[in-house]
Amino acid sequence: MFITQKPEDIVIFQGEYSLAIVFLSIVIAFLASFTALSLNERIRKNGFFGRNFWLILASIAMGMGIWAMHFIGMSAFRLPVSMQYNLTATVLSVFPAVMASYLAFYISNRTNSTRWPQVIAGITMGIGIALMHYIGMSAMEMDIKYAYRPFLFILSIMIAILVSYVALYIFTSLQKFMGNFFVKLITSLLMGIAVASMHYTGMEAVVFYTEGEVFPAPSHEHHLNYRMLIVSVTLGIGVILGLSGLSSLLDRYVDFRLNHFDSLTGLPNRRQFEKMLSVSSPGSLAIIHIHGLEKWNRRYGYEVGDEVIKAVSEILIKMKPAFCILYRIEGNRFAVILESERDNETLKISMERIMAMMKKPLIINEKKLVIEMVCALTSSEGNDRAELFANTLAVIQHSNTAFNHAVIEYDPKIHTLAFERNLIQDIDRAMQENELYVLYQPKVCSSTRIVSGVEALLRWKHSVHGVISPSIFIPILEENGKMHEVTDWLIDHVCQQIKSWKSRDLPIFKVAINIPGSYFTSPHLMETLKESVSKYEIHSKYLELEITETSVIDQIEDAIRAVGAFKEFGFTVALDDFGTGVSSLSYLKRLPISTMKIDKSFVDDVPQSEKDSAIMKAIVSLGHSLKLKVVIEGVENEEQMKFLSSNSDNPIIQGYYYSKPLDARELVDWVNGFNELAV
Ligand code: C2E
Ligand code: CA
Ligand code: CA
Secondary structure, eight states: OBOOSOOTTEEEEOOEEOHHHHHHHHHHHHHHHHHHHHHHHHHHHOGGGOHHHHHHHHHHHHHHHHHHHHHHHHHHEEBSSOEEEOHHHHHHTHHHHHHHHHHHHHHHHSTTOOHHHHHHHHHHHHHHHHHHHHHHHHTEEESSEEEEOHHHHHHHHHHHHHHHHHHHHHHHHTGGGTTSHHHHHHHHHHHHHHHHHHHHHHHHHEEEEEESSOOSOOOSOOBOOHHHHHHHHHHHHHHHHHHHHHHHHHHHHHHHHHHHBOTTTOOBBHHHHHHHHHHSOOSEEEEEEEEOHHHHHHHHOHHHHHHHHHHHHHHHHHHSOTTEEEEEEETTEEEEEESOGGGHHHHHHHHHHHHHHHTSOEEETTEEEOOEEEEEEEESTTSOGGGHHHHHHHHHHSTTOOOEEEEEEOOTTTTOHHHHHHHHHHHHHHHHTTSEEEEEEEEEETTTOOEEEEEEEEEEEETTTEEEOHHHHHHHHHHTTOHHHHHHHHHHHHHHHHHHHHHTTOOOOOEEEEOOHHHHTOHHHHHHHHHHHHHTTOOGGGEEEEEEHHHHGGGHHHHHHHHHHHHHTTOEEEEEEETSSOOOHHHHHHSOOSEEEEOGGGTTTTTTOHHHHHHHHHHHHHHHHTTOEEEEEOOOSHHHHHHHHHHSSSOEEESTTTOOOBOHHHHHHHHHHHHHHHO
C-alpha cells in the first residue's frame, strides 16, 4: 500500500488535472458546507422537528458534498489509462463522511462547547473526510497499480483534521452570527477548503505505476471518466438542492404549524380559534383558565410548567365531548367550542367532570401539584354571538371568580363586558334620574349607644340589571374614570340630605363618604367639597372622608398633604379597611387622620379565634394610643358585641348588629326606634 522509495523496475504514470473540474469540485464542497450550515442554523431557529432531524439533514448534505467533491476531483484527474469504480466501495465511502459530519455537528452544536469537544469534533470530521477519501480511492479499478507515499498520506489526514478543526471552531464560536450571510459564507468556504485540501494532498500522496514490462504503455492520451463526473455532479448537486428545497418547504410547513397550532400540545391555537369564531356561530364556548402557573414555573422551572399544561391538555382531550373542538388560546387558557346549541348541557356536564377530576393533584416529575383552575361557560342561547368570547372572558376576569375548579356560567348581571359597557354608558342617566341612590349605615358608640354618624353607601337600581352591588359597579366605573364624577354627585347628594335633616329639625348625622384613592389627592375634590358645603349652607364638620391605605399608599406624601388640607377646612378623614393593606405604623403616624376603621375580616372569627381576638384587641388599643376614634366594621352578632365591649373601651360599631344600610327615610325611623329602646 505504501511506497517508500522508488524501485528500479517500475514505470510511474503521471496524471493531469482539468482545472475547470477541480474548480467545480471545490464549488461543490463549498455549496455542501453552506447547505449544511444553513440546516444547522435551523436547530436553533425552529425546534419543531427536534435537533436530531436537522442534524441528520445537515450531515447528509455535508457527507454527500464530501463524497461528490471527491469523485468530481477524481474525474478532474486524468491518467493515460482508463479507470472504473467498484460500485460497493463507491457507495460505502459516503457513510464515513455522513457519520463524521453528524458527530462533528453534534458536538459543535452543544452550547458552551469548550476546547476539548471542539478538538474531538475536528479530529472526527478530519478522519471522516480522510476515510471517505481513502475508501473512495480503493474503489478505483484499472490496469495499473497505485501506492501511497507515507509522508504525504499522513499529511493529508493531518490537513483534514486541522482545517476541519479550524472550520468547526469558527462555526462554533461564530454560531450566533451564522444568520449573517457573510459569516456563513466564509465559514462554508473554509469547510469547503478543508475537504478539498485533504483530497488534493491525498492525491499527491498516491503514485500510479506498473511493474516489470511496461503494460499498458504510458501514452499521452488521458482519459476522462465522464460517467463518474456526471454521476457525482448530479448526485452532489441533486442532494444539495434537494435538501435546500426540502428545508425551505419544511420551513413553510413549520411556519404554518406554528401559526396555527400550539407547539407544546399540538392543539389548534388562538388564530384558528378566532377564525372559527368569526366564520361559524358556535352553540357554546367554554374557557378553562389555569391559575398560578407562574408559581410552578418559578418554583420548579419552566419544564414543570410545560408538563402541567401538557397534562391538563391530555385530560381535556380525553374527557371533552367528542363533538367539541379544543384549542389552546393562551399560555394558561384552553377553549372548547361546541358547534351546536343542542348539546350545551352535555358540554356543561363534561366540564364539571373535568373540573372535579382536576381537583386531584397532578403528578409531575414525581411532585404532587394541585392545579387551581376555573371553567367559564357561555352559551349563545340568549347571548349575542359576537360577544360570546368577550362574555366568557368577563367571567374569568370578574373579581368574584375564584379558581376553585368551579364551572361558572356567564351571567349578564354579574359578568359581562357588554354589561360593563352598559354601565359606563348608563351612569350619567343613572345620576340624573336617581337610579343611583344612597343608603346610610349607622355607626353606634357601644357604651353610650349614641349614633356617632353614618356611612354613605352607593346603590344602583339599574333599569335592566336591577339592583347592582357597589362592589361590582364601583370597580368598573373606577377603571373607566367615572368615579370622580360619581363622587361629586354623591357629595352633592349627601350635603343636600344634611340640609334636609337640618331644615326639618331632625338630628343631623356626620356622614362618611368613601373617596376613591385616585381622587383623594386631586384639587378638584377640595373644590367640590367647598362648593357643596357652601351651596347647602352646612358645616364641614358633618362630612368625613373615608380613604383606604392601599389606594393612597403610592402617593403617600400627597395623601398626607391632602389629609392636612381637608382637616384645616374642617373635614375629618378616616382610614378605611384598616389591617387589609400595608398597615405601616410610620404612615399611620404621619397621616393626620381622625378615625381608624378596622376591617370586617378581623371581626368575622371573633371571639372563636384566639388569634383574631388578640389581633383585634391589639389594633383597637393601637388606635386609641394614637388618639384616633376606632370604628369596628361588620359586627353582626351578640357574641362579637360582647367581646368587643368588654375588651376595649368605647369602640364605635358599624354593622348589621345595629343596622344594615338604610335609605334616608328608614334611617329616621330606625333612629327613633333605637332611641325609644334606650329609654
Ligand atoms: P366599605 O367602605 O368597607 O363599606 C362597608 C361595606 O360593608 C358595605 O358594603 C356595608 O354594607 C357592608 N357591611 C356593613 N356592615 C356589615 C355587616 O355587619 N356584615 C356584612 N356582611 N357586611 C356589612 P357595600 O355597601 O356593599 O359596599 C361595599 C364596598 O363598596 C364598600 O366597602 C366601599 O368600598 C364601596 N362603596 C360603597 N359605596 C361607595 C361610595 O359611595 N363610594 C365609593 N368610592 N365606594 C363605595
Ligand atoms: Ca367605607
Ligand atoms: Ca370598610
